[in-house]
Amino acid sequence: MINILFAADPHRWGEYQIPLTKALTDRGLDCAVHLSLSPEEVDYIVYDPSGSLSDFTPYTRCRAVMSLWAGVEKILENITLSLPLTRMVDQGLTRGMVEWVVGHTLRHHLGIDRHVLGQDGVWRDTAAPLAADRSVTVLGMGALGRACAEALADLGFPVNGWNRSRKQIAGVKMHCGATGLTKALSGAQIVVSLLPLTEQTRNLIDATCIASLPKGAVLINPGRGALVDENALIEALDSGHLGHATLDVFEREPLPPEHPFWAHSKITVTPHIASASRPESASIVIAANVWRSQTGRPLLYLVDRESGY
Amino acid sequence: MINILFAADPHRWGEYQIPLTKALTDRGLDCAVHLSLSPEEVDYIVYDPSGSLSDFTPYTRCRAVMSLWAGVEKILENITLSLPLTRMVDQGLTRGMVEWVVGHTLRHHLGIDRHVLGQDGVWRDTAAPLAADRSVTVLGMGALGRACAEALADLGFPVNGWNRSRKQIAGVKMHCGATGLTKALSGAQIVVSLLPLTEQTRNLIDATCIASLPKGAVLINPGRGALVDENALIEALDSGHLGHATLDVFEREPLPPEHPFWAHSKITVTPHIASASRPESASIVIAANVWRSQTGRPLLYLVDRESGY
Numbered sequence: 001m002i003n004i005l006f007a008a009d010p011h012r013w014g015e016y017q018i019p020l021t022k023a024l025t026d027r028g029l030d031c032a033v034h035l036s037l038s039p040e041e042v043d044y045i046v047y048d049p050s051g052s053l054s055d056f057t058p059y060t061r062c063r064a065v066m067s068l069w070a071g072v073e074k075i076l077e078n079i080t081l082s083l084p085l086t087r088m089v090d091q092g093l094t095r096g097m098v099e100w101v102v103g104h105t106l107r108h109h110l111g112i113d114r115h116v117l118g119q120d121g122v123w124r125d126t127a128a129p130l131a132a133d134r135s136v137t138v139l140g141m142g143a144l145g146r147a148c149a150e151a152l153a154d155l156g157f158p159v160n161g162w163n164r165s166r167k168q169i170a171g172v173k174m175h176c177g178a179t180g181l182t183k184a185l186s187g188a189q190i191v192v193s194l195l196p197l198t199e200q201t202r203n204l205i206d207a208t209c210i211a212s213l214p215k216g217a218v219l220i221n222p223g224r225g226a227l228v229d230e231n232a233l234i235e236a237l238d239s240g241h242l243g244h245a246t247l248d249v250f251e252r253e254p255l256p257p258e259h260p261f262w263a264h265s266k267i268t269v270t271p272h273i274a275s276a277s278r279p280e281s282a283s284i285v286i287a288a289n290v291w292r293s294q295t296g297r298p299l300l301y302l303v304d305r306e307s308g309y
Numbered sequence: 310m311i312n313i314l315f316a317a318d319p320h321r322w323g324e325y326q327i328p329l330t331k332a333l334t335d336r337g338l339d340c341a342v343h344l345s346l347s348p349e350e351v352d353y354i355v356y357d358p359s360g361s362l363s364d365f366t367p368y369t370r371c372r373a374v375m376s377l378w379a380g381v382e383k384i385l386e387n388i389t390l391s392l393p394l395t396r397m398v399d400q401g402l403t404r405g406m407v408e409w410v411v412g413h414t415l416r417h418h419l420g421i422d423r424h425v426l427g428q429d430g431v432w433r434d435t436a437a438p439l440a441a442d443r444s445v446t447v448l449g450m451g452a453l454g455r456a457c458a459e460a461l462a463d464l465g466f467p468v469n470g471w472n473r474s475r476k477q478i479a480g481v482k483m484h485c486g487a488t489g490l491t492k493a494l495s496g497a498q499i500v501v502s503l504l505p506l507t508e509q510t511r512n513l514i515d516a517t518c519i520a521s522l523p524k525g526a527v528l529i530n531p532g533r534g535a536l537v538d539e540n541a542l543i544e545a546l547d548s549g550h551l552g553h554a555t556l557d558v559f560e561r562e563p564l565p566p567e568h569p570f571w572a573h574s575k576i577t578v579t580p581h582i583a584s585a586s587r588p589e590s591a592s593i594v595i596a597a598n599v600w601r602s603q604t605g606r607p608l609l610y611l612v613d614r615e616s617g618y
Binding site: 096100106113117125126127128131253256257263268270275278 | 401408416424425429432433434437460463465566581
């Protein structure tokens with residue numbers, strides 16, 4: 001019998017109980033999933049930081065901690081956690097992100113806000129250019145960035161991608177490193193930020209980075225709030241250098257009601273809904289990793305402490 | 310020397326002069342394009358009804374009239390026109406339509422309006438379902454409907470298609486005929502109408518048709534205004550049976566400022582911008598048809614007077 005501790009937001013247990021049990025059974029694993037258990041009896045921990053578990057020290061038998069979140073920077077702050085940690089890469093989360101990113105990219109491309117906000121009876125029949133004439137840059141070519149870049153390219157947008165390490169992705173013009181970043185941004189009418197938050201990427205989108213974008217560019221950030229220098233962003237919107245920012249993630253969440261982002265006419269706040277792990281598909285990933293660990297195979301999506309994701 | 314009369318909105322000549330001349334030259338055709346010419350000297354007419362040509366009787370030598378518009382129902386009202394008529398099926402128009410339809414489908418799917426209109430500082434973090442759980446029905450599987458259905462299916466939406474005649478399209482569940490229409494609509498959370506306007510389709514989207522949609526469904530109409538019974542639409546929005554309508558086309562265009570659609574909180578009017586023929590790609594279609602006619606080949610996109618498109 002394998003003992004799994006579900007140490008996440010307790011509200012999520014209702015969503016996970018059935019699909020997680022099924023996914024484990026489908027893998028032929030004899031598991032019990034617990035909401036609480038003596039630490040020394042736990043084999044695996046399914047985790048997000050919104051539950052009550054904060055000290056990993058007593059979990060002496062545990063073989064892996066499996067994050068329900070794609071971004072693990074908060075989890076890595078926990079100095080008691082030296083166990084193998086996996087991040088969540090699930091098909092449901094990826095599909096949701098693609099839908100949100102493509103939706104907001106098309107919203108800005110087509111100028112949809114003008115129509116949603118401006119039903120004034122005036123017939124202004126200027127059509128948008130084609131996607132083929134609207135360049136988009138995606139920062140971060142992990143599972144999420146790559147899927148978004150590919151979907152945007154499928155719709156006809158010329159897509160530039162930027163990544164820390166060199167990668168090749170069909171249909172996407174790839175860049176890497178510091179000079180690559182300036183190049184990737186210099187012609188981008190729409191920028192989508194899907195980088196992991198690490199010491200290297202914190203405040204990456206600062207005044208210098210924003211200045212390398214063409215005038216009127218739009219920033220879409222469903223990655224992490226701390227990738228963006230908030231003051232530099234507001235200054236660039238106020239000066240007219242940036243056309244708009246659509247932000248789904250923030251340094252502090254929930255974004256406080258008094259935060260200037262809410263009231264800014266060129267910022268659209270969405271409340272960290274771009275995507276979430278979906279219980280059905282996330283459970284399959286967790287079950288796969290329990291099975292891999294039990295059968296001596298390397299874990300999927302194992303976090304590299306050095307790079308921070 | 311082949312004489313082509315450009316008998317369309319005179320404002321469009323500036324956009325067409327260079328690409329049309331180039332497309333004809335690329336086909337090896339020795340043509341002159343005129344803005345006015347004695348009718349008996351005209352070999353082909355490039356046409357839209359917003360120009361001044363209304364009587365086709367004197368064009369005795371003319372071999373074909375080539376519409377710049379995809380929808381030809383207005384042109385067919387002209388009883389002086391018995392010449393072969395082609396409608397416009399151009400790659401640029403199709404791509405623009407796909408972008409507009411996918412953009413507005415995702416806008417409704419993701420509930421983007423709530424965020425564009427409601428930046429009130431309240432953090433409501435309920436994510437949308439996945440596209441896989443949102444069924445979309447496309448009415449009309451011509452070049453435009455088919456391209457939109459395929460793009461929506463690519464993004465993960467389950468797509469139903471309805472067409473007058475039976476068709477098979479990979480990834481789309483097809484329906485046809487009257488009983489097929491009810492079936493295609495009965496589970497549709499979002500309906501996209503891209504039918505041609507004919508005597509059969511006028512007012513097709515009437516109270517009965519709307520009643521067969523599930524409660525809360527959204528109608529997106531970039532096809533033709535007269536496909537929809539305006540009063541039935543407003544009644545269904547007011548009763549809460551329909552959730553929203555995004556309309557790009559109207560019986561009378563420009564839509565008069567006093568028309569109730571503009572002020573309705575559940576209607577988004579866009580001013581016939583979903584897509585337009587693009588001079589570069591449309592010119593290639595025109596040149597191809599001149600070449601086909603000159604070399605004895607059948608014309609592309611020849612309008613069938615019987616079916617009306």
